[in-house]
Amino acid sequence: MEESGVTLNGLWIAGGILLVFLFLIGIRIIRPTHRALIERLGKYNRFAQPGFHWIMPGVDKLYRINITEQMVDAEPQEIITNDNLNAVVDAQVYFKVKTDEESVKNSVYNVNNVNFQIVNLARTTLRNIIGTLTLKSANSERGRINDDLHKILIQETTNWGIDIVRAELKQIDPPKDVQETMNKIVKAENEKLAAVDFATAAETAADGKKRAAIKEAEGIRQARILASEGEAEAIRLVNEAAEKYFVGNAQLLKRLETVQVSLQNNAKIVVPANTELVNVIGELAGGILPLKKEK
Numbered sequence: 495m496e497e498s499g500v501t502l503n504g505l506w507i508a509g510g511i512l513l514v515f516l517f518l519i520g521i522r523i524i525r526p527t528h529r530a531l532i533e534r535l536g537k538y539n540r541f542a543q544p545g546f547h548w549i550m551p552g553v554d555k556l557y558r559i560n561i562t563e564q565m566v567d568a569e570p571q572e573i574i575t576n577d578n579l580n581a582v583v584d585a586q587v588y589f590k591v592k593t594d595e596e597s598v599k600n601s602v603y604n605v606n607n608v609n610f611q612i613v614n615l616a617r618t619t620l621r622n623i624i625g626t627l628t629l630k631s632a633n634s635e636r637g638r639i640n641d642d643l644h645k646i647l648i649q650e651t652t653n654w655g656i657d658i659v660r661a662e663l664k665q666i667d668p669p670k671d672v673q674e675t676m677n678k679i680v681k682a683e684n685e686k687l688a689a690v691d692f693a694t695a696a697e698t699a700a701d702g703k704k705r706a707a708i709k710e711a712e713g714i715r716q717a718r719i720l721a722s723e724g725e726a727e728a729i730r731l732v733n734e735a736a737e738k739y740f741v742g743n744a745q746l747l748k749r750l751e752t753v754q755v756s757l758q759n760n761a762k763i764v765v766p767a768n769t770e771l772v773n774v775i776g777e778l779a780g781g782i783l784p785l786k787k788e789k
Contacts, residue, residue: 522547522556529591529598531557538603541595559598563590563659566609568616570665577628584664587616587647589656600655608656612647616661619646629668636663 523546524530530542533555542556549556568585575581589612591601605611623642624632632639643661651658 516551517548520548520551520554522549524558527560527562528558529561529593529595530559531598531602533557538599541598557602559591559601561591561593561598563588564609566613566616567664568613568620571617571620573621573624575624575629575632576626577630579629580669581624581629581632582665582667583620583624585616585620585643585661586664587612587643587661588659589651590659591656597655600653605651605654608654611654612651615647615650616643619643619650624666629666632666636666639663 522530522542524542524544526544528544530547532539532542532547532549534550534553539554547556565586565588568587570582570584572580573583589608591598591608601608620639620643623639623646627635627639640660640662643663644658647658647661
């Protein structure tokens with residue numbers, strides 16, 4: 495009887511240890527960055543939110559699904575453009591699995607390996623898009639290619655339970671010989687622009703000098719006009735004075751003019767002391783002779 499009791503106690507202890515072991519190995523912790531699907535005997539059983547979960551070991555199976563934004567590289571591939579050039583094209587696609595139960599289920603049950611499928615779909619879509627473009631237009635219309643790739647990926651992955659965040663071209667590289675030719679063309683265009691800028695600068699400098707010369711000439715002209723106006727004003731004042739003070743004395747005025755002409759010819763006039771200049775001029779007006787310059 496004692497041996498039976500010992501054996502029974504041992505079974506209970508062993509059973510307890512087994513239960514504890516099964517409990518421990520059935521514990522599952524889901525992080526906030528994941529959601530999980532639990533299957534029982536190969537059939538969908540329930541949806542697991544972040545936190546503590548327990549599954550029946552050997553009966554249940556838990557599949558963790560990352561719901562954070564992920565990036566897949568479409569990998570470089572050669573694509574023949576519309577102008578028959580082999581361009582090496584690569585792109586990156588950013589996506590994430592939606593957090594609701596139905597979307598998480600679709601990402602597992604509606605598509606086999608989401609990452610692999612997106613890469614192949616992106617590569618095929620790029621071939622279709624860039625194949626209709628020339629190499630030059632493909633390089634200049636990267637934004638349009640990104641938008642077209644993004645729209646097509648969204649349309650094709652509607653029932654995958656994922657959200658295509660964005661798609662971006664990583665590179666569009668032409669063949670080596672074409673690249674060298676394009677570099678030469680760019681260099682020539684830059685040199686042309688530099689020459690045009692230099693010519694424009696030279697033209698601007700010449701125009702500035704021309705304007706300065708015109709301003710200087712206008713200044714000289716204005717100065718001469720002012721000087722002429724001053725001389726005219728002086729003559730006008732002399733005439734007014736002559737009309738005012740020599741009215742009826744035309745003979746005396748004539749004598750003064752004669753004296754003026756004589757003085758311009760370096761004539762010398764001796765004026766006696768205590769004699770008025772007008773009287774002297776009156777007396778000498780008719781007899782002034784220009785003197786020869788002394789050597």
